[in-house]
Amino acid sequence: QVQLMQSGAEVKKPGASVKVSCKTSGYTFNTYGISWVRQAPGQGLEWMGWISGYNGKTNYAQKFQGRVTMTTDTSTSTVYLELRSLRSDDTAVYYCARGDSGGGGLGYWGQGTLVTVSS
């Protein structure tokens, strides 16, 4: 079965960087891309971007361009999200998600990683 397992919670100071991992299993890694979505406390969902599992091509939301990098490690079927120059409003749960097998939409989600930015 498809599984996305994310790394554990992080606490960072303003200005620092964070790298969150998403280890995938249960499918052929290079046949699906992975999206990253975040959710600040009590707020809605915010799409951050997408990375291809086939060739590493990325598409970042304009808001995060220049501050985010998504990468893949095909040897371990793992996707990484790095966010730099952290601010307090980056405090959120970060989710990785994969497209649904039957069509569009994000049908498989990781458990989420809480990133807290605090001095």
Next chain:
Amino acid sequence: EIVLTQSPGTLSLSPGERATLSCRASQSVSRIYLAWYQQKPGQAPRLLISGTSSRATDIPDRFSGSGSGTDFTLTISRLEPEDFAVYYCQQYGSSFGGGTKVEIK
């Protein structure tokens, strides 16, 4: 960038009632790229509908989606206790709407 606006922000209904949720796009969205999700507290979102009207695996048929162009709708025909949650629309591969909370009246 297309902006999705959901209304109402909160819908107060009783079990057994019909829920109608709206998602309006700032410009036309292809039907194949419009999805709906349900999220309960402390959980990751769950895909309900993709391609505007196709139910995802194991989603009961009381959930239905419709629409085209800039106006899309999620309908829950008869609310069950487990349906009280927050619902989001999304242009697949892009932005989410702000969400509609369906709460018990």
